[in-house]
Amino acid sequence: MRRSPAVQIARTALRDPDKGYVQYILNSVNLTLLEREIVEKSEIHGIDIESICMGLDNWKKKNDCSYYNCARIKRSGMLKIAEFINSLKYK
Numbered sequence: 001m002r003r004s005p006a007v008q009i010a011r012t013a014l015r016d017p018d019k020g021y022v023q024y025i026l027n028s029v030n031l032t033l034l035e036r037e038i039v040e041k042s043e044i045h046g047i048d049i050e051s052i053c054m055g056l057d058n059w060k061k062k063n064d065c066s067y068y069n070c071a072r073i074k075r076s077g078m079l080k081i082a083e084f085i086n087s088l089k090y091k
Helices: 005-014 019-028 033-044 049-054 067-089
Strands: none
Touching: 005 019, 005 033, 005 067, 019 033, 019 067, 033 049, 033 067, 049 067
16 A cells, blocks of 8 residues: 555655754644544654553553554644645745
8 A cells, every 4th residue: 555645755754864854843833632642652662553552551441452543543643744845844
């Protein structure tokens, strides 16, 4: 399955070896706590979505623990990051 260009932009930015730049992006984008946790674990730490879903029991919400919802939450966070990066390019 191919990624959308926006998700690929966010993925490339989060894979940057400059950790200060990555932290700047994560702190500047208005992500929810759950979006930030899933994006950090999956893109920065390299944990797969299924393992993240199993670790979300502390959120006490049954619907947040499904694979589909984790993937949806990650995608929304990645789109927010891509939108922020694109806004930086055109300033």
